[in-house]
Amino acid sequence: MPRLIALTVPAARFWWHRFGPMFAAEIRKRRIEGMRFSRWRRHLDESFVTKTRDRKAALKFLRKSMRRRGRPEVIVTDKLRSYGAAMKEIGAADRQETGPWMNNRAENSHLPFRRRERAMLRFRRMRSFQKFAAVHSSVTNHLNRERSLSSRDIFKTNRAAALAEWRQLGAA
Structure with missing residues (x-):
């Protein structure tokens, strides 16, 4: 007959704090690997959640986003010039697409x-x-x-x- 092990709340919290970040990192890594397909597009809007919407803020946002979710093949933005400057600095200016109604997905969300x-x-x-x-x-x-x-x-x-x-x- 199998022995039952009592799990206390502090023990569960200890294991969660110890192994939870590793599980989350693995899940995030698998999600990124699964999302890497040929026509992966990302729709971005100028809401950087910062006071300024300049090149520096756009660059920080893009780097963080790409670090977390990988490099997309196409990045759809509106015509905000800070995106273009940030894309040039990253080296992804050729991946940017802008145009009327192209970024409605991000705007409506x-x-x-x-x-x-x-x-x-x-x-x-x-x-x-x-x-x-x-x-x-x-x-x-x-x-x-x-x-x-x-x-x-x-x-x-x-x-x-x-x-x-x-x-x-x-x-x-």
Whole structure:
């Protein structure tokens, strides 16, 4: 009969901290290797999440992105000139594609964030805005259910459960 081993929370935490980064690195490496196929394209937008959107910020963003996910065959950007300067410095100017409507995939992916950003123009520091946006995203995702994804009864049930949980959190 096999012996059962009791696993305590501190032991699990120890093993997680010791071996978790190695597992994550291996998963990331395999993901990168699996993504290397002939027509791999990356769509980028000028949201570097920095105060400036200059060549230095674009260069830092591109290097970090390529280190994490590998070198793409084609990089689709808008016509922001800092991308061109950064691409020349990296040596990938021939891989850049720009044009009208080519980068709609990247532009449309962050429209909800842009909407929140426009509403929160009174923030003086990027850090305080990012803190607010992180909390706001969690609360918004919790309370705003997509009506078009489910039937009316399921939507009302889910919304009632979310409101009950929100009221419970507020009462604590």
